Amino acid sequence: MSTTGVSPGDAGANGRSRMRGVRTYLIGLGLAILMTAASFWAAQTHLIYGPGIAVAIVVLAIAQMGIHLVFFLHITTAPDNTNNVLALAFGILIACLVIFGSLWIMANLNHNMLPMEPM
């Protein structure tokens, strides 16, 4: 394949064999199952300090998204993948602005709201 890039979803530049392809997906599946099981366990256990559970679930979710991106969508840090990674980085930036910006603004509005009598 040329050096101009790889398409997102393509397994890699150097014509991988079938077994290597299957192995990549199997590793991805195994890691994803591990992360999913861990976050379902974290949500139900008493062993973790209460407020830490939410953090654990979010961290596991982000880790699992990374695993899906690398093993299923084949978005990697290889030099021929730069375009795909840059687009992803911009998407993440906008998504974070939308989510955290909304939460921040709405919390601020709630804070400044005068107490209201129920109508």
Next chain:
Amino acid sequence: MNAAATSMEQEPTSADGPASRRITVGYGFWIFLLSDIIMFSAFFATYAVLNGATNGGPGPAQLFDTTNVAIETACLLASSFSCGMASLAVAERNQKWTQLSLLTTGLLGTAFLVLELREFSSLVARGAGPTHSAFLSSFFTLVGCHGAHITAGLLWLGTMMAQFYAKGFRENIQHRYLCFSLFWHALDIIWIAIFSLVYLNGTRL
């Protein structure tokens, strides 16, 4: 300016000419998927803001059933894996394995959709429909939008199976399949965010 010009001479970015059609098609669809994810981020923001606005009605802890969510998650993860297996079969132009893996993908996706619709109808039957509170409106919008994407994906999947069967592994159809596989994997990524933030964080002890 000068430095940039010399570095261009040293590292030509397109020594092999313009990128192949497969790369441009995949890249364009990747941009679309990212914009779709940004749309979902707006729904996630809405849900997070309205999370406590239950209007005196039931909240996440009373409504959601973690076992059901675990089965849905398993279905979607398995269907993502079998979609990957179909990608390998398509690359090898193997009709039998392509159709088999796509059929598995579709059946698992349908199972997910049935479980989700069953959950929705049981919520509505318990009086916790989207009209009850702002929290429930945002919940049905977010999860329902993901379900609508899955439905569209299943229709696309059926079309792909028919095209591979009728037209074989032509190049433009392989490009369409590349886009479908990206779409299906991206939906699984959005589901990770939904089961973590909506279901698990809502029902945790």
